[in-house]
Each structure stands twice: as C-alpha cells, then as structure tokens.
Amino acid sequence: MLTYFTNSVPNTSLRIPHFLSPQAPTSNPRAKMMSSSLPENRIVLGCGGVVVDLLAAVASYPKPDDKIRSTSFQVQGGGNAGNALTCAARLGLHTRLISKVADDAQGRGILEELEADGVDTSFFVVSPEGNSPFTYIIVDNETKTRTCIHTPGYPPLVPEELSRSKLESAIDGAGLVYFDVRLHETALVVAKEVWTEASSVPTALLSMLLKLPKVKFVIVTLGEDGCIMLERSHNKASNSEEMCIDEVFESLKQKAPNDDSKPTCVSSSVVTLKADGIGTLCGRLHVGTAEKIPPSELVDTTGAGDAFIGAVLYASCVKLPPERMLPFASQVAACSCRALGARSGLPRHSDTRLAPFLHEGSEIAGLVP
Numbered sequence: 001m002l003t004y005f006t007n008s009v010p011n012t013s014l015r016i017p018h019f020l021s022p023q024a025p026t027s028n029p030r031a032k033m034m035s036s037s038l039p040e041n042r043i044v045l046g047c048g049g050v051v052v053d054l055l056a057a058v059a060s061y062p063k064p065d066d067k068i069r070s071t072s073f074q075v076q077g078g079g080n081a082g083n084a085l086t087c088a089a090r091l092g093l094h095t096r097l098i099s100k101v102a103d104d105a106q107g108r109g110i111l112e113e114l115e116a117d118g119v120d121t122s123f124f125v126v127s128p129e130g131n132s133p134f135t136y137i138i139v140d141n142e143t144k145t146r147t148c149i150h151t152p153g154y155p156p157l158v159p160e161e162l163s164r165s166k167l168e169s170a171i172d173g174a175g176l177v178y179f180d181v182r183l184h185e186t187a188l189v190v191a192k193e194v195w196t197e198a199s200s201v202p203t204a205l206l207s208m209l210l211k212l213p214k215v216k217f218v219i220v221t222l223g224e225d226g227c228i229m230l231e232r233s234h235n236k237a238s239n240s241e242e243m244c245i246d247e248v249f250e251s252l253k254q255k256a257p258n259d260d261s262k263p264t265c266v267s268s269s270v271v272t273l274k275a276d277g278i279g280t281l282c283g284r285l286h287v288g289t290a291e292k293i294p295p296s297e298l299v300d301t302t303g304a305g306d307a308f309i310g311a312v313l314y315a316s317c318v319k320l321p322p323e324r325m326l327p328f329a330s331q332v333a334a335c336s337c338r339a340l341g342a343r344s345g346l347p348r349h350s351d352t353r354l355a356p357f358l359h360e361g362s363e364i365a366g367l368v369p
C-alpha cells in the first residue's frame with residue numbers, strides 16, 4: 001500500500017510506505033549543483049530497511065524436522081527501501097538512502113551492491129559493532145510462496161546517529177522522500193481504525209483519505225489480482241450524484257479486459273464516492289490489473305511490492321497520470337517476479353519489456369538517462 005502526502009508530515013503515520021515532498025534546504029553546495037543540472041524532482045531520498053537476503057528455492061515446502069535440498073540458491077540485497085530505491089535507480093532516478101548496517105561482511109556486501117546499482121550510500125550509518133540485518137527466504141516452487149525469517153540489525157538506528165548537516169545534505173534537492181514500513185507503532189493505530197471498520201478494500205481506501213486530509217492518493221497492491229488506487233480530486237465531480245464506491249469498483253472490474261495478459265488500468269471519472277457510515281470524497285478510482293505470468297515463468301514474488309513502489313517513485317517524478325503509472329508499475333513488478341530474489345529481476349530503463357509502457361508518451365522518454 002502506498003500513500004502520497006502533498007507537503008508536511010501528518011499527525012498520524014501508517015505502517016505503509018509513504019512519500020513526502022520535502023522543503024529543500026539550500027545549505028549543501030554539492031547537492032545544489034547536482035540538482036540544478038538535472039530535471040526537477042529527479043532525486044529521491046529513501047529511509048528504511050536494507051538487508052541481506054539468503055534465498056533458497058525448494059521443490060516443495062519442508063515439514064518440521066525434514067532435511068531437504070534447495071533447487072537454487074542466491075545471496076543478494078533485500079529490504080523494502082533498498083529494493084525500491086534499487087528499482088528507481090535502475091529506471092534512471094538519482095537515489096540516496098538513509099539506513100544502517102554493521103561493519104561486517106554482510107554490511108559491506110549490502111553497501112557494495114547498492115553502489116553498483118547507483119544508489120548513493122554516503123548517508124548510511126555504519127556501526128563498528130553488532131550485526132547487519134539478514135533474512136532467510138524459502139521460495140516454494142510448488143505454491144509460488146516466499147516465506148521470510150528476518151533477523152533485525154543490531155544496534156538499531158536511532159535518530160541521534162544522523163547529524164543535522166548530514167540530514168540536510170540528504171534532503172537537499174530531493175523531489176521525493178520515500179519511507180518504508182518502519183513507522184509501525186502509529187501505523188498500527190491507523191490501520192486498526194481504518195481497516196477494521198471498513199467492509200471492503202475500496203471502503204478502507206476511502207476511509208483512509210478522509211482521515212488523512214493531506215494524502216493525495218492511496219494504492220493497495222493485491223498480488224496477481226493487481227491493484228486499486230483511490231485519488232483525491234480538487235476538480236468538480238462530473239455529475240452531482242453520489243456513487244457507492246463498492247459499486248464503482250465492481251463496474252470498473254467488469255470493464256477490465258481479462259483476455260489481455262498485459263497490465264492495464266480502468267479508471268472512473270471524477271465522481272463523488274460514498275461509503276455508508278464513512279462519508280463522501282470527490283475523486284477517481286482506478287483498478288489496475290497485473291500481468292498474467294505463465295506458471296513456467298513465475299519464479300519468485302519476493303520484492304514484487306518493492307518493485308511496484310520503485311516504479312511508482314519513477315512515475316511520480318515524471319508525472320505520469322495514474323492510467324499509465326499503474327500498468328507501468330505492474331509491468332516492472334512482473335519483470336521482478338521472473339527471477340529469484342528481490343533484486344536480480346529488476347529491469348533497467350532500457351529493458352525492451354518496458355518500451356511499450358515508456359514510449360506511449362513523451363514525458364517518460366524525456367528522462368532517459
């Protein structure tokens with residue numbers, strides 16, 4: 001799930017990724033020079049998790065006390081923010097990441113891999129002691145599931161470890177700031193309020209935009225079932241009638257082509273959407289479909305959500321409308337599902353599988369690195 005805030009941090013935070021448009025300070029001459037020579041909004045700052053993923057694919061999931069062999073094995077970078085920013089960097093954005101590793105073999109590997117992908121790691125905190133975070137991932141070829149066992153890094157990152165000047169340099173020139181799932185305590189409170197009282201996913205999205213008036217849009221991804229996006233609108237509704245959000249959702253779903261294996265998006269016009277007992281909102285609902293990946297090509301869905309988010313970061317920077325952003329993000333995520341792990345399948349901007357989504361209009365083509 002994604003939310004996008006227009007300017008300042010709201011009182012509540014969610015256990016979901018969200019983006020902010022920072023007020024860029026102007027104290028760092030290096031970053032100022034960089035930002036002036038690049039298109040606006042092309043620098044993205046991320047703050048969140050990075051790990052080492054130890055991936056083992058198995059023919060079928062083991063029972064307790066079984067001894068089995070893997071069918072393939074990989075060690076590669078992972079973590080929500082690390083994956084999403086790697087995806088954005090491969091698509092052509094300039095990315096900076098704030099996170100923490102220990103000065104151990106895993107930590108050094110994490111940094112090297114990010115740097116090889118063009119992610120700026122100079123804002124990382126490197127702890128001289130402790131351990132870097134890592135995750136065992138069992139990818140079951142039979143059920144196509146990925147089971148994760150995570151060991152957090154120690155000692156954890158605390159705000160005092162980031163000096164004011166480092167923070168200002170990190171933010172300087174950034175068009176977007178991306179946070180992953182680290183704000184879990186407040187997020188739980190919001191999730192409890194929003195999700196438990198909502199009778200359906202579209203209703204939950206409506207409830208969220210009503211409770212968080214600065215949020216511009218919310219997206220929920222649903223694996224192979226695609227995604228739903230609710231976008232707030234400041235334009236007038238196309239007709240004065242209030243429409244039940246669940247009914248609008250059902251009618252959009254009916255319109256989504258199901259003979260097409262490519263990701264698509266079906267959108268409502270600007271309407272007044274209502275949910276009983278919750279309220280009304282002027283906005284647009286978008287239903288995105290996922291690519292239908294043949295079972296023989298579906299390798300591993302680890303990091304699909306992060307790939308989707310990385311593509312949304314890119315699409316936001318080049319101001320793609322939702323109708324193009326959702327199919328593009330689904331396509332990037334589908335590419336990532338065709339290789340083991342969260343990183344190895346992430347496509348680059350030049351990948352021919354992205355071409356039909358990149359060259360429809362001129363906006364994206366203008367950002368080719």
Ligand SMILES: Nc1ncnc2c1ncn2[C@@H]1O[C@H](COP(=O)(O)OP(=O)(O)O)[C@@H](O)[C@H]1O
Pocket residue numbers: 221222223224225226227289290291292293298301302303304305306308329330331333334337
């Ligand atoms: N099995 C799949 N087939 C096709 N696309 C998929 C599949 N799983 C995920 N995706 C794509 O990745 C996006 C994010 O996946 P999702 O499973 O919702 O995220 P997460 O990684 O958080 O579990 C989906 O909206 C879809 O576009």
Ligand SMILES: [Mg+2]
Pocket residue numbers: 223301304305
């Ligand atoms: Mg999934």
